[in-house]
Amino acid sequence: MMFGKEVPWRRLEGMSFGMYSAEEIRKLSVKVITNSRFLDAVGNVAPNSLYDLALGPADNKEVCSTCCQDFNQCPGHLGHVELPLPVYNPLFFDKLYLLIRGSCLACHMLTCPRAAIHLLLNQLKLLDHGAMQQVYQTEQVLNQYLEENPKATGDEIEQVLKEFTDTVTGEDTEGSENIKPIKHLVEKKSSLINDFWRIHMKTRKCPWCRSGRFTVRREHNSKLIVTMPSGAQTSDSTDDLMAEREST
Numbered sequence: 529m530m531f532g533k534e535v536p537w538r539r540l541e542g543m544s545f546g547m548y549s550a551e552e553i554r555k556l557s558v559k560v561i562t563n564s565r566f567l568d569a570v571g572n573v574a575p576n577s578l579y580d581l582a583l584g585p586a587d588n589k590e591v592c593s594t595c596c597q598d599f600n601q602c603p604g605h606l607g608h609v610e611l612p613l614p615v616y617n618p619l620f621f622d623k624l625y626l627l628i629r630g631s632c633l634a635c636h637m638l639t640c641p642r643a644a645i646h647l648l649l650n651q652l653k654l655l656d657h658g659a660m661q662q663v664y665q666t667e668q669v670l671n672q673y674l675e676e677n678p679k680a681t682g683d684e685i686e687q688v689l690k691e692f693t694d695t696v697t698g699e700d701t702e703g704s705e706n707i708k709p710i711k712h713l714v715e716k717k718s719s720l721i722n723d724f725w726r727i728h729m730k731t732r733k734c735p736w737c738r739s740g741r742f743t744v745r746r747e748h749n750s751k752l753i754v755t756m757p758s759g760a761q762t763s764d765s766t767d768d769l770m771a772e773r774e775s776t
Contacts, residue, residue: 547617557608558582583607589770621749623725628752629744630729635737640728642682643670648724650689654696655717662696663716 548556563577573579579586581593584604592602616624632639647670651663669692674680731741740757747753 547619553606553608556606558605559607578607580607618749622744625744625746625752626725626729628754631730632734632737632739633742633754635734635740637734637736638729639732639734639736640724641735643674643685644724644728646682646686646689648720650693651720652717653693655695655713655720658710658713659696660713660716662692663720666692686731728773 543703556565559580559582561576561578561580563574563580565574566577566579568574573581573586573590577719577743581590582605584592584594585599588599591598594603595602630638630640638645647667651666654666665687670685670689673685692774699721732743733739733741742757743755745753745755761762
């Protein structure tokens with residue numbers, strides 16, 4: 529039987545997905561691809577190309593130069609291309625568009641309220657500890673504090689929310705390590721992040737340098753077109769404004 533006592537088995541507790549960093553790709557790679565031609569002038573495999581035998585044999589007559597296995601046994605090996613300029617990951621193009629749309633391209637600051645950023649960070653931390661009810665209480669704490677202190681700074685808001693979150697997460701530190709990514713917690717985390725992108729990462733006038741709106745338009749999910757506002761700040765004047773803001 530498939531699940532008989534003699535068959536070892538394990539229960540899957542979780543799964544996560546991620547992207548390789550540039551350093552990880554270089555460590556896993558067995559060949560740097562530098563040749564754009566697949567074959568040479570006489571029809572042989574071109575070295576340092578996508579058909580290089582270090583990546584694996586292309587037919588039954590060849591042997592892999594990395595693991596010395598034939599076409600049927602070689603699992604295939606990773607190669608990489610060194611890019612001269614940074615290139616965005618196409619899987620993250622939508623998030624890149626939202627991030628740039630919600631940023632000031634003059635002073636390079638997010639145009640969304642700092643209260644929204646601190647609220648999201650604390651809510652995500654609470655969800656990591658399984659505190660679903662306290663996620664809603666966090667927003668109530670923030671709204672009450674802003675009613676009492678309408679001119680509160682970002683640092684003050686950060687401190688208030690941090691104290692509330694630390695109070696909740698500090699009650700059961702050991703138990704929080706055993707929290708599994710339960711479905712409703714994962715869905716709530718995704719909902720909070722999507723709402724943040726949708727509501728707060730919009731094109732608006734920068735509250736920091738007072739620069740006008742930068743219109744960002746995407747085309748065919750391959751490029752972004754930015755329209756500068758009329759009378760946009762120069763880099764020198766923007767630096768002066770940023771220095772003045774930091775000094776205050």
